[in-house]
Amino acid sequence: MVAACRAPPISYLSPPNPKPRIQSKSSSSTSPPISRVQFPNRRLLLLSLPLSGFLLLPVPAFGEEYDPVTAPERDASALISQRVAKGVELLEKGRELQAQGDFNGALDYFSQVIDSYKDLAFSEYARVGRALVLYEVGDREQAIAEMEDVSISLKGYPEVHAALAAALYSDKHAPLLAENQFTIATLLDPHFTDLSYVRNTKHWPPSLVSSLQHFITLS
Template sequence: MGACKAPIPHLLITSSSSSSTQPPNLKALIPVSRTPLLTRRLVLLSLPLASFLLPSNSTAIDAIDSTSSSSSSSSSFNPISDAERDASAAISQRISNALELLEKGRELQARGDFDQALLCFTQVIEKYKEFAFSDYARVGRALTLYEVGNRDEAIAEMEDVSISLKGYPEVHAALAAALYVDKHALLLAENQFTIATLLDPHYTDLSYVKDTKHWPPSLVSSLQHFMTLS
């Protein structure tokens, strides 16, 4: 019916021929370590995963102990001693008392009670002289001294505090007024007033020193004489 297809040669090879064509050393080509390698993999896979990922119990316990001990030591450490804390509280209280006394002196000066104002300013200077702001009490003391009649001491106080508070316009303006009227030192007064007005031009206004700074009446009058050169 149709032409007979030629047999495919490699399909007709008999078992005897295939065994005869097999290389004699085929067994030598098979890896000898296949069976041991497979066994090793099975052993490794059979071990718990935690044994590879987690530390041993002793290591974990040591880590916890180390953390807890460091935490307890840090919580117990205090860089400030009780004595230092008490000293700081005492200084804070002294500062508060001094500032309260300074403010009281200024209020008394504003009300015209110059004797009591002088007492408050003097207490700040004598009791709290270690604080830098005690120099502002010296300014108040000088102004009130000028009013109660001790003008020489007032001017000496102004001259001294004008050095320690150099650049504080009020003391320079007050010193200018006093130097002109009481010492007749026009040139020195001009120098002091130039410093004061360069720092704060308000001191050219008599109402400012009277109503805002609450200068004593005698010092306001002296400043007016200086500004008018009368």
């Protein structure tokens, strides 16, 4: 007779006891509020920085102001300022003589500026003055060549465009080129349509004023 099967004990059927959950100390403790977090103040932060960068800075003596410009730089700047002032003085003297009708004297001063200060920007305006007075007392071909050259380097300067228009019309018989130059001049400064303006304000030589009149009247 087969023995009846005995049911396993209840302890065998039940699952093994789970491992006890170990609660870490960090999880059990709550994070401190943000307001309680301490940050180092600025004084401590500055004291912690290396001093090597600060030691490279020049420290002026007590009561002495720090000047970033060295003595040689200051001397060079003074020489440049004196040179610019001298060149501008010559340019203004040439314009003054031009206004007085001394076109030969004006030519001399304008030429001094061009020869001695060609590396400075204002020498281009001396070239304009020299071209105007050359048209009166010198070679008109040279004057027109000077006007054409300066009209490129000083493109947008209305006086040189107006003068070139007058010369191209009267001396080169090139009305279309003259019209182009005069359009540029009058768009920038409409005063150049007024003969009294070029005569009394800009002090053009009589021959150039006459050439501009011929162009305006198409005579």
